[in-house]
Amino acid sequence: MEDLIVAAGGINKTYDTGTVKVHALRGVELNVTRGEMVAIMGPSGCGKTTLLNCLSGLDEIDSGEVLIDGVVLHEMPDDERSDYRARRMGFVFQLYNLLPVLTAVENVEMPLLVSGVGAAEARRRAMEMLELVGLTERAHHIPGQLSGGQRQRVTIARSLVNQPAIVWADEPTGDLDSETAGEIIDLLVKLNRTNGQSFVLVTHALEIGERAHRIVRMRDGLILDDGNGSGGIPTLAEEVVSSEQAGE
Amino acid sequence: MEEIFGLSMNVLMMVVLAIFLAAMAVLAALAWRNRIMLKMGLRPIPRRPGQTVLIIIGVMLSTVIISAAFGTSDTISFSIRNEVLKSLKTIDELIIPARAEGDDSFGSAPYVPYRRFEELQAELADFEEIDGLIPQIGESVPAVNLRTSQSEGFMRVAGVAPDLLEGFGTFRLVSGEDVRLEDLLDGEAYINDKAAEELEAVAGDELRLFIDGQTPTFKVKGVVERGGLAGRDSTLIVPLARAQRLFGRVGEINSIVVSNRGDVLEGAELSEQVARKLRVLYTDRGVASQLKGLLNQEEVLEALEREESSLAEHIQKDVSQLREELQGAELSDELISLLADQDIVNVVFDVLEENELKELDREARTLFDDLVEFRVMEFKRRFLDEADEAGSFATTFFMVFSLFSIAVGILLIFLIFFMLASTRRSEMGMARAVGAKRQHLVQMFTFEGTAYSLVSAAAGVVLGLAVSAGMVVIINRLFASFEEDFQMSIHFEPRTVIVSYCVGMIITFATVAVSSYRVSRLNIVAAVRGLPEAIVLARIHRRTPMEGVRTAEGGG
Numbered sequence: 010m011e012d013l014i015v016a017a018g019g020i021n022k023t024y025d026t027g028t029v030k031v032h033a034l035r036g037v038e039l040n041v042t043r044g045e046m047v048a049i050m051g052p053s054g055c056g057k058t059t060l061l062n063c064l065s066g067l068d069e070i071d072s073g074e075v076l077i078d079g080v081v082l083h084e085m086p087d088d089e090r091s092d093y094r095a096r097r098m099g100f101v102f103q104l105y106n107l108l109p110v111l112t113a114v115e116n117v118e119m120p121l122l123v124s125g126v127g128a129a130e131a132r133r134r135a136m137e138m139l140e141l142v143g144l145t146e147r148a149h150h151i152p153g154q155l156s157g158g159q160r161q162r163v164t165i166a167r168s169l170v171n172q173p174a175i176v177w178a179d180e181p182t183g184d185l186d187s188e189t190a191g192e193i194i195d196l197l198v199k200l201n202r203t204n205g206q207s208f209v210l211v212t213h214a215l216e217i218g219e220r221a222h223r224i225v226r227m228r229d230g231l232i233l234d235d236g237n238g239s240g241g242i243p244t245l246a247e248e249v250v251s252s253e254q255a256g257e
Numbered sequence: 258m259e260e261i262f263g264l265s266m267n268v269l270m271m272v273v274l275a276i277f278l279a280a281m282a283v284l285a286a287l288a289w290r291n292r293i294m295l296k297m298g299l300r301p302i303p304r305r306p307g308q309t310v311l312i313i314i315g316v317m318l319s320t321v322i323i324s325a326a327f328g329t330s331d332t333i334s335f336s337i338r339n340e341v342l343k344s345l346k347t348i349d350e351l352i353i354p355a356r357a358e359g360d361d362s363f364g365s366a367p368y369v370p371y372r373r374f375e376e377l378q379a380e381l382a383d384f385e386e387i388d389g390l391i392p393q394i395g396e397s398v399p400a401v402n403l404r405t406s407q408s409e410g411f412m413r414v415a416g417v418a419p420d421l422l423e424g425f426g427t428f429r430l431v432s433g434e435d436v437r438l439e440d441l442l443d444g445e446a447y448i449n450d451k452a453a454e455e456l457e458a459v460a461g462d463e464l465r466l467f468i469d470g471q472t473p474t475f476k477v478k479g480v481v482e483r484g485g486l487a488g489r490d491s492t493l494i495v496p497l498a499r500a501q502r503l504f505g506r507v508g509e510i511n512s513i514v515v516s517n518r519g520d521v522l523e524g525a526e527l528s529e530q531v532a533r534k535l536r537v538l539y540t541d542r543g544v545a546s547q548l549k550g551l552l553n554q555e556e557v558l559e560a561l562e563r564e565e566s567s568l569a570e571h572i573q574k575d576v577s578q579l580r581e582e583l584q585g586a587e588l589s590d591e592l593i594s595l596l597a598d599q600d601i602v603n604v605v606f607d608v609l610e611e612n613e614l615k616e617l618d619r620e621a622r623t624l625f626d627d628l629v630e631f632r633v634m635e636f637k638r639r640f641l642d643e644a645d646e647a648g649s650f651a652t653t654f655f656m657v658f659s660l661f662s663i664a665v666g667i668l669l670i671f672l673i674f675f676m677l678a679s680t681r682r683s684e685m686g687m688a689r690a691v692g693a694k695r696q697h698l699v700q701m702f703t704f705e706g707t708a709y710s711l712v713s714a715a716a717g718v719v720l721g722l723a724v725s726a727g728m729v730v731i732i733n734r735l736f737a738s739f740e741e742d743f744q745m746s747i748h749f750e751p752r753t754v755i756v757s758y759c760v761g762m763i764i765t766f767a768t769v770a771v772s773s774y775r776v777s778r779l780n781i782v783a784a785v786r787g788l789p790e791a792i793v794l795a796r797i798h799r800r801t802p803m804e805g806v807r808t809a810e811g812g813g
Binding site: 119 | 301304693
């Protein structure tokens with residue numbers, strides 16, 4: 010049996026703008042094995058980021074089930090889910106990566122501090138992670154004093170400081186020049202290979218997809234190809250049945 | 258001011274101080290445990306000085322109003338108290354005959370033989386709470402300054418016994434020199450500075466008095482400071498014997514002035530005790546016993562109880578005690594003292610009249626007429642109580658009419674914190690994404706809000722007191738335009754500063770805590786991506802899946 014870190018099935022997610030309903034995810038199914046690096050790709054508006062947010066528990070789902078390391082994240086109370094995120098997950102976002110009033114090392118140690126790790130221990134581990142991403146000398150600079158690449162490396166350090174089972178990354182190189190983007194990709198791949206942590210990356214960049222173990226392709230809220238040979242666009246009848254099962 | 262809304266200011270100070278310190282202690286403990294949130298809360302403040310100043314100004318509104326209310330009340334209370342103490346100085350009580358005799362003139366106090374004073378002196382020889390007792394004659398007559406032709410319609414002529422001034426201090430010229438009544442030659446008198454003002458009189462001027470068709474003339478020996486035995490209103494002072502001759506009352510007096518032990522303020526604190534002692538001495542116990550029987554009736558007691566709430570605070574207490582004492586088995590000294598108190602007598606008459614207890618009213622009036630030989634008036638204590646009540650009333654009035662502004666201030670604080678939260682929404686979303694709980698965000702905003710509150714409450718107190726001082730200046734100008742002597746003196750008690758600061762701080766802190774709790778509720782995805790909250794929060798469950806379904810735009 011496969012050692013699954015993510016097991017998601019029948020995920021539906023709809024947004025209501027008040028005048029129009031937007032069906033962002035339609036019965037999505039996705040599994041990720043431990044240590045795997047998965048790239049989710051597709052055109053803008055296909056539901057990649059929504060899928061990442063739903064899988065990571067940042068956003069609610071309308072129906073379906075998401076298990077992270079065997080735990081049903083969506084049934085947890087909010088505080089417990091926050092705690093789980095702090096202890097077991099790492100996040101890398103394209104924009105708004107860092108808290109602007111905190112220094113690099115304070116940003117990195119934040120997930121540890123909010124999950125109850127002592128200040129001295131958190132600082133030690135944060136400095137170790139900054140060393141790992143090559144930013145020791147910038148530890149006490151605030152994000153505004155760092156370049157785009159340095160900021161993203163701080164974000165990566167923060168995502169890994171709690172030794173998470175899985176790291177979620179949304180367009181990790183989206184705002185970077187090609188040289189810096191290459192460095193970040195190298196760093197992510199290296200960390201994945203070295204630490205054996207699972208990575209789920211949402212990206213437009215083919216060079217990231219090529220370095221991942223698997224590419225999941227999406228369109229119109231559906232997985233066209235999950236890289237394992239399954240997936241595909243459901244028929245209209247399948248879609249209606251899926252929605253009714255979801256209680257809509 | 259000693260009370261506000263019926264609550265002692267000292268108790269209020271202790272309560273608000275305790276709440277303030279407890280809140281700060283809890284916050285300090287949370288800050289120590291979550292220093293990262295403290296940093297997130299406080300670090301943005303110095304980075305936006307202009308916005309910080311605006312926030313502090315917005316947050317201070319409630320404190321300004323509270324502080325101005327307390328400050329004004331302090332000033333009113335202090336000014337009236339000051340005026341009372343300046344006017345009465347060492348005089349604490351005044352004893353006047355209660356029963357007029359056939360030869361007493363209408364409008365002035367009845368006269369009694371001088372020996373009644375000597376008897377009182379003997380009776381109080383061992384009573385240590387009194388340090389001065391002096392007989393006097395006080396009458397008001399028209400007077401004119403022959404040099405300036407200025408006149409005074411109600412010149413008070415005070416005849417004071419020069420050998421019994423112990424406990425009352427001396428008469429002092431406006432130039433600061435002490436003078437003795439014994440030094441006045443026949444036809445000489447001192448006048449107080451108020452009379453000097455009214456008559457434009459100086460030492461050496463001749464004043465003519467108009468007494469029952471006679472026009473005696475007095476040469477002004479000197480102008481003495483007003484207050485105490487020298488009187489607050491225009492007063493001419495002569496030795497008692499000369500006043501007795503002047504009014505044809507040789508061997509008689511019409512009042513006895515009492516000075517209690519201690520300084521001008523301490524004396525007032527003994528007033529209740531002294532007045533009780535004096536009233537018991539001058540009350541007919543038999544009549545008091547009959548009055549007890551007459552008033553100890555259910556309908557009277559109930560009517561008194563109903564009346565209590567409409568009375569001034571200091572009389573409320575006495576009426577409440579009267580009801581208790583009336584129902585007691587014995588005729589106590591406390592009851593005698595209360596029945597002999599003219600303020601209480603007036604309340605009883607009002608109650609009997611308003612409740613149409615005509616028979617009782619008639620009987621009570623007859624008994625009260627026979628009850629006391631002398632009335633003891635606790636001038637100083639009553640006036641000081643009224644000063645406190647005036648201060649308390651000013652605060653209550655100010656606060657009640659400012660409630661709307663305080664509510665607006667609270668709403669403003671809410672809005673400010675919602676605005677602050679919206680500017681930091683993506684940060685908050687990011688913090689939540691990496692594991693910060695909602696309580697962490699509440700703490701972060703509370704730390705930030707508390708920092709603003711600590712400064713704004715201090716600034717609010719200062720500004721509120723300044724507003725209060727400004728109002729006093731305007732009121733004083735208004736008084737001056739009416740040629741009133743009374744001027745308010747700006748005065749703030751340290752207690753007022755503490756209470757205003759703590760109350761302002763608590764209101765702001767509580768508002769910040771509530772608004773922090775509210776703004777901490779956010780959708781993480783919407784916050785991180787800067788999307789409107791409603792789009793992400795709302796989900797469709799009721800409609801068919803195909804109805805109006807579109808592919809997400811920009812949601813990839």
